[in-house]
Amino acid sequence: MADPPPAGAAGVRFTTRLRLEPAGPAHASDLWLVHGDEEVWPWYGAGRPSFEQAEERARFMGDSWRLHGVHKWVAYDRVSGQVVGRGGLSRTPVDDDWGQLYAFLPAEPWVRDAHEARHPFVAHAHWLEIGWALRREFWGRGYASEIGRAGLAFAFDVLGARAVVSCTARHNGRSRAVMERIGMRYAGEIRTRGTVEGMRGEQDDAPYAVCVRLRDPGAAGNG
């Protein structure tokens, strides 16, 4: 059993309009509402996820909160209680795809350090990924940026991260706009399995835009 996350880290958090709950097995139905949305799933895979896949994903998120001290939140309207979306942070796997991001981070040892918990996967210790997905009816109201700002604050102020990155398909203009709105800086592109403009399903070698936010932007070697 790993050490518990820092006090308060895995608890419910609030923004101006949202209640952010650490995702886990109890959130499978709510996550499915988001991941199964017709305007959301095409950005993530070749088909609409099944409920069983949502359950599996929710279990994985719960394991990540427990073992890595962080993963995505499910976001609810504070007043109505409606499921708005999901978003926030997750640790990045130490693997070839994510290794492409070293080029956009400072040339310092912390970038390659692995987190002490080897499960549910071997992850980078000092930098995280941030993302967002909203049910279609909640687009255009600033909720993704609200989640994004909460995620950055959580990364730097609670987890003590050195950097946060965000990746999205080159043609995902709405997601790129969120990154810019919350003060992330475009760094370049990587190639990974994912969506390509004008093509159905997933492709190998899809171009993904990368934005970065460093905790200490003045540090030497920032790309």
Ligand SMILES: CC(C)(COP(=O)(O)OP(=O)(O)OC[C@H]1O[C@@H](n2cnc3c(N)ncnc32)[C@H](O)[C@@H]1OP(=O)(O)O)[C@@H](O)C(=O)NCCC(=O)NCCS
């Ligand atoms: C990517 C995604 C989360 C962006 O959502 P979004 O609603 O466009 O982004 P924001 O929450 O930051 O909202 C910004 C918009 O709300 C508007 N807005 C309205 N009220 C607002 C308020 N109170 N505060 C801030 N912005 C507000 C802004 O003016 C802006 O409008 P614009 O898009 O016309 O310029 C959404 O399109 C989505 O879920 N897409 C599918 C999943 C996906 O692609 N995820 C990313 C994969 S990497």
